[in-house]
Amino acid sequence: xxxMLCAVFYGKEDIRLENRPIPSAGPDDVLVQVKACGICGTxxxxxxxxxNYSRDIVGKIFGHEVTGVVKEIGRKxxxxxxxxxxxxxxxxxxxxxxxxxxxxxxLCVNWRCIGEEIDGGYAQxxxxxxxxxxxxxxxxxxxxxxxxxxxxxxxLHAVIKKAGIKPGDRVAVWGSGPQGYCAIQIAKTCGATxxxxxxxxxxxxxxxxxxxxxxxxxxxxxxxxxIKEITGHGADxxxxxxxxxxxxxxxxxxxxxxxxxxxxxxxxxxxxDLEDMTWGEKELVASLSSTYQEFSTGIRLxxxxxxxxxxxxxxxxxxxSIGGAFxxxxxxxxxxxxVIILP
Numbered sequence: 001x002x003x004m005l006c007a008v009f010y011g012k013e014d015i016r017l018e019n020r021p022i023p024s025a026g027p028d029d030v031l032v033q034v035k036a037c038g039i040c041g042t043x044x045x046x047x048x049x050x051x052n053y054s055r056d057i058v059g060k061i062f063g064h065e066v067t068g069v070v071k072e073i074g075r076k077x078x079x080x081x082x083x084x085x086x087x088x089x090x091x092x093x094x095x096x097x098x099x100x101x102x103x104x105x106x107l108c109v110n111w112r113c114i115g116e117e118i119d120g121g122y123a124q125x126x127x128x129x130x131x132x133x134x135x136x137x138x139x140x141x142x143x144x145x146x147x148x149x150x151x152x153x154x155x156l157h158a159v160i161k162k163a164g165i166k167p168g169d170r171v172a173v174w175g176s177g178p179q180g181y182c183a184i185q186i187a188k189t190c191g192a193t194x195x196x197x198x199x200x201x202x203x204x205x206x207x208x209x210x211x212x213x214x215x216x217x218x219x220x221x222x223x224x225x226x227i228k229e230i231t232g233h234g235a236d237x238x239x240x241x242x243x244x245x246x247x248x249x250x251x252x253x254x255x256x257x258x259x260x261x262x263x264x265x266x267x268x269x270x271x272x273d274l275e276d277m278t279w280g281e282k283e284l285v286a287s288l289s290s291t292y293q294e295f296s297t298g299i300r301l302x303x304x305x306x307x308x309x310x311x312x313x314x315x316x317x318x319x320x321s322i323g324g325a326f327x328x329x330x331x332x333x334x335x336x337x338x339v340i341i342l343p
Contacts, residue, residue: 005343006123007322009062009115012049015122015322020061023119023127024072030080030133031072032088036316037121038065038146039339041177041243041265044329057116063341064090064114066121067136067145077130085136087145088121089295090114092129106157106289122322124343134295137303143316143340144302144309151178151338152298152307153290155241158264159186160294162287163237167191170231172254173212175241176203178312178338179264183239184212185307192237195230197223197247202335206311227254234259241265248272255282262287316340 002022007015025031043062045051066088070080080086093100094110114120114128136145159165169192173183176198187194188211195214196207204215216226227235234256240247243265251261252272257280264287277284290298301307314337317325325339 004124005319006061006119007063007319007341009046009057009060011058013047015047015062015326017320017322020123022125025074025077025127027074027076028130029074029127030070030077030086030130031125031127032066032068032086032133033071034066034068034121034123034126034343035142036067036146037063037123037341037343038149038151038178039063039325039329039341040065040150041179043115044326045243047326048330054116060116061119061121061123061126062115063120063122064116065146065149065151066090066114066126067142067149068126070133071125074130079130080133080135085138085142085145086133087136087148087299088114088126088128089132089134089292090149091289092118092132093292095131103291105291122319122341122343124319131292134299137299139303140309143313143342146340147178147182147309147312147338148295148299148302151182151312152302152309153295154287155179155183155239155264156186156298156301157290157294158239158262158287159183159190162285163239163260163262165190165192165237169193169236170195171237171239172227172235172251173197173239173241174244174247174251175239175265176200176207176337177242180239180241181207181210181312181337182307182309183241183264184210186301187237187239189301189306195227195235200335203337206337209311210308223250224253231256233257236260237262239264252277252282252284255280257281259283260285312338313340314338316342319343
């Protein structure tokens with residue numbers, strides 16, 4: 001029996017390297033040799049014990065931002081061939097529930113995410129359903145491709161479907177991680193004027209390089225006052241991409257009357273100024289993941305250069321050193337945006 005190295009989640013600050021059998025492809029499955037797997041902020045929050053997780057994840061191989069090469073296909077697989085370069089959509093949607101049938105796959109009641117309900121990509125191989133397999137464009141590296149799995153389609157869903165950004169809208173973006181930087185670029189493709197917020201000068205500089213029109217240093221400036229000064233009445237749309245409660249509070253206060261606040265980052269308990277929202281008729285909208293169609297759209301936008309990913313990759317680690325990668329992200333002292341694991 002062939003064996004592979006993988007990183008398994010067992011709880012707070014407990015990720016263990018193990019040797020496990022290489023999975024084999026079922027009739028509808030594709031076996032992918034993993035070339036790269038990005039570390040998501042949600043993975044880090046689980047590792048730190050900051051967010052709740054299902055007991056189902058304990059003992060599962062971690063990681064859900066995967067690219068690689070097809071090595072085996074099931075007898076019913078028609079969409080890919082051996083040696084194809086691919087990116088894996090993290091979630092296997094059932095396609096049959098009420099939400100899937102109405103086109104809201106991201107709300108699937110039977111969804112199964114790699115790295116959570118099923119084994120993920122911090123491994124040398126991963127086996128997934130053929131519907132989760134998408135072609136990785138030749139002009140993108142495996143490392144860049146990992147951002148197509150989540151940091152691109154998740155804010156794409158938020159910006160296009162939930163925020164409904166239009167040309168001329170003034171959009172404020174909280175969160176200087178991969179999703180925040182992708183949100184900036186996607187908002188620009190919609191014709192928006194983008195205000196980027198961050199707490200490091202280096203991150204604000206990168207935001208400008210990726211298209212932000214105006215930046216605000218959260219450590220030095222009053223965010224709410226500055227946004228109102230820039231816009232006159234407040235932002236048309238506020239995007240919270242980091243999962244920080246204080247950012248949601250700031251976003252609600254910074255939105256204009258009739259404006260919209262979209263939460264992309266995963267939030268725990270949150271206190272909101274409901275009186276301000278009511279008198280200003282402001283909308284607070286949650287956004288979750290993306291559909292397969294949005295996944296394809298994100299790939300196309302990146303392939304054609306409308307979204308740039310290479311500057312977001314700041315670190316890479318071999319799978320054997322995954323513990324060091326999670327410590328780097330947990331420490332939050334270094335300049336870090338996206339960390340990639342290379343099996």
